[in-house]
Amino acid sequence: MESQSRSIHNKRSTAMIPALLFLSLIHGVHCFYLPGVAPEDFQKGDPLKVKVNKLTSIKTQLPYSYYSLPFCTPEKIVDSAENLGEVLRGDRIENSPYAFTMQEPQLCTVLCRIMIDAKTAKQFKVKIDDEYRVNMILDNLPLVVPIKRLDQASNTVYQLGYHIGLKGQYAGNKEEKYFIHNHLAFTVKYHRDLRTGSSRIVGFEVKPYSVKHEYEGKWSEKTRLTTCDPHAKRTVVNSNTPLEVEVNKEIIFSYDVEYQESDVKWASRWDSYLLMSDDQIHWFSIVNSLMIVLFLTGMVAMIMLRTLYRDISKYNELETQEEALEETGWKLVHGDVFRPPSNSDLLCVYVGTGVQFLGMVLVTMIFAVLGFLSPSNRGGLMTAMLLLWVSMGIFAGYASTNLYKMFKGAEWKKIAAKTAFMFPAIVFVIFFVLNALIWGQKSSGAVPFGTMFALVFLWFGISVPLVIVGGYVGFKKPAMEDPVKTNKIPRQIPEQACYAVKITSGGGGHISHPAPRPCTYSSMLYSTFSPSWRSLSLFQASYTLDTC
Numbered sequence: 001m002e003s004q005s006r007s008i009h010n011k012r013s014t015a016m017i018p019a020l021l022f023l024s025l026i027h028g029v030h031c032f033y034l035p036g037v038a039p040e041d042f043q044k045g046d047p048l049k050v051k052v053n054k055l056t057s058i059k060t061q062l063p064y065s066y067y068s069l070p071f072c073t074p075e076k077i078v079d080s081a082e083n084l085g086e087v088l089r090g091d092r093i094e095n096s097p098y099a100f101t102m103q104e105p106q107l108c109t110v111l112c113r114i115m116i117d118a119k120t121a122k123q124f125k126v127k128i129d130d131e132y133r134v135n136m137i138l139d140n141l142p143l144v145v146p147i148k149r150l151d152q153a154s155n156t157v158y159q160l161g162y163h164i165g166l167k168g169q170y171a172g173n174k175e176e177k178y179f180i181h182n183h184l185a186f187t188v189k190y191h192r193d194l195r196t197g198s199s200r201i202v203g204f205e206v207k208p209y210s211v212k213h214e215y216e217g218k219w220s221e222k223t224r225l226t227t228c229d230p231h232a233k234r235t236v237v238n239s240n241t242p243l244e245v246e247v248n249k250e251i252i253f254s255y256d257v258e259y260q261e262s263d264v265k266w267a268s269r270w271d272s273y274l275l276m277s278d279d280q281i282h283w284f285s286i287v288n289s290l291m292i293v294l295f296l297t298g299m300v301a302m303i304m305l306r307t308l309y310r311d312i313s314k315y316n317e318l319e320t321q322e323e324a325l326e327e328t329g330w331k332l333v334h335g336d337v338f339r340p341p342s343n344s345d346l347l348c349v350y351v352g353t354g355v356q357f358l359g360m361v362l363v364t365m366i367f368a369v370l371g372f373l374s375p376s377n378r379g380g381l382m383t384a385m386l387l388l389w390v391s392m393g394i395f396a397g398y399a400s401t402n403l404y405k406m407f408k409g410a411e412w413k414k415i416a417a418k419t420a421f422m423f424p425a426i427v428f429v430i431f432f433v434l435n436a437l438i439w440g441q442k443s444s445g446a447v448p449f450g451t452m453f454a455l456v457f458l459w460f461g462i463s464v465p466l467v468i469v470g471g472y473v474g475f476k477k478p479a480m481e482d483p484v485k486t487n488k489i490p491r492q493i494p495e496q497a498c499y500a501v502k503i504t505s506g507g508g509g510h511i512s513h514p515a516p517r518p519c520t521y522s523s524m525l526y527s528t529f530s531p532s533w534r535s536l537s538l539f540q541a542s543y544t545l546d547t548c
Contacts, residue, residue: 039200041200042200043102043198044102046102047099047101047102048138049095049138050096050098050100051137052094052096052134052137053137054066054135054444055068055132055133055164056133056135057131057132057133058131062443063091064442064444066096069123069127069164070120072097072253073097074097077094078094079092079093079094080093080095083378083379083380084382084386084451085378085384087379087447087448087451089379089382089445090443090444090445091379091444092444096136100186102190102259103199103259104257106257107228107256108228109255109256111253112253113219113250113251113253114253115250115251116245116250117247121245124164124178124245125178127164128164128166128167128245132164133160133161134161134164136161136204136206139201141202141273142204143160143161143162143204143206144159144204145158145159145162145207145208146205146207147159158205158272158273162184162206163181165179166178166179179210179243180210180243180245180251181208182252182253183213183253184206184208184209184254184255184256185206185207185258186204187260188201188257188260189201189202189261189262190259190260191266191269192261202268203260203269211254212243212244213225213243213252214227225252227241335484335491338483338486339487344404345415348400348409348415349400349419351400351403352400352419352467353396353400353422355395355398356389357389360385360389360392363392364381367384368381372384390462393462393464393466394466394467396470397420397468397469397470397471397474398470398471399474400415400418401415401470401471401475402475402479416467419467420463421464424459428455435447
């Protein structure tokens with residue numbers, strides 16, 4: 001008995017060791033937001049690195065580097081490391097001359113002074129005409145402009161970046177003038193940790209102003225402005241005296257920095273950024289279009305069911321066996337339904353590419369719903385889509401060659417090669433031509449040759465081998481069997497009338513009526529791309545999920 005109790009005690013002690021180790025690990029865990037970057041703690045007086053990003057416009061959709069315009073520059077411009085998705089998005093993240101210090105407000109800090117020549121004036125005017133916006137980043141948070149709206153449930157919505165300038169008219173003058181935003185009032189929101197005393201940044205906002213700065217005497221590094229003076233506590237609160245873009249005139253860039261303590265925690269700092277201002281329009285347009293599609297599809301389905309019911313009733317009423325042996329109605333084509341089409345090779349390639357695309361979309365949506373593709377992981381969505389497309393090549397090869405085997409084909413290597421090269425080659429040619437045109441515009445959206453080489457490597461080095469492997473496995477697997485026997489001699493198809501051909505009938509044998517399709521697609525495309533083009537959405541993955 002004593003030996004048995006000692007054995008039981010030893011077993012219990014052994015079983016408790018893993019549990020104690022697990023509890024000890026849990027006790028020392030420091031949790032942070034999984035999809036993004038680890039939080040950074042700041043103490044009072046710590047320097048904050050403000051970075052500048054691309055210039056964007058909803059009119060041209062061509063991004064440009066921040067320093068493509070003659071803004072104030074630091075002593076040395078340093079490019080930040082970017083992932084594949086950021087490069088393809090046209091992001092160009094660089095350091096800036098803005099010097100922030102944690103929890104130390106700044107008033108009317110002069111950044112630099114530049115003189116405008118004819119070339120500089122033209123550059124600014126062109127960008128103002130195209131409504132370009134300046135984008136900045138602080139602690140991985142994008143710079144936003146808060147907008148007060150009384151017609152929304154939330155009084156404040158945000159827009160990414162601030163306009164370089166605006167066009168306007170002086171009172172009593174109809175001639176349009178160009179004004180530049182040369183004074184920026186930054187607001188840095190932070191959340192204080194009462195236990196450690198450190199702070200984390202949870203917001204980065206700006207209010208741009210156009211101010212014609214004035215000063216006494218000649219300009220020097222120690223010159224004080226009379227339009228805003230931190231010693232006299234005179235700050236810029238409006239643009240009553242805007243600065244016009246004129247040749248042989250000066251532009252003095254200045255900024256304020258205000259710090260506000262916030263109750264928003266670091267893990268929730270993106271919530272306010274993701275508020276959309278046109279959600280009602282988005283949902284109403286999509287639901288309205290889908291209801292039309294469902295209604296018309298239901299009508300067509302009811303007609304088909306009534307026709308099928310009438311045919312079945314007719315067959316049940318046959319009086320003689322000879323009449324039963326006679327095939328009528330839809331039974332006439334049952335032996336030709338699964339006959340391989342004339343271009344079965346292309347059909348196999350289409351199916352394989354569709355499987356590859358569907359797999360990429362599904363896995364991307366799963367990652368997006370789980371939070372792995374959050375906006376804090378800049379460029380993560382596009383990078384994930386590219387890598388998933390490459391990885392899904394094995395399923396594309398499997399689906400195409402297995403279907404090809406069902407059609408009694410023998411050259412599976414040809415089908416696998418077409419699946420690996422056909423659609424990617426078409427997309428790559430279009431991409432290369434567009435990239436050359438963008439390069440000619442000197443836009444930052446042009447993909448560098450190094451990134452182009454990386455894309456080619458992903459295609460030839462990973463995607464193509466995976467498609468070949470999937471094609472080999474798919475052809476070795478047994479093919480799907482037809483549920484009915486196919487006739488050896490194909491049934492003759494009578495010629496159709498001119499009004500029944502596909503061009504005039506809007507798609508021939510499609511079940512749903514084609515009329516609501518343009519309406520549905522236009523609504524979905526507008527709702528998907530409009531928020532990102534208007535810089536109102538920071539997380540396009542959610543809208544991609546809605547429309548898919």
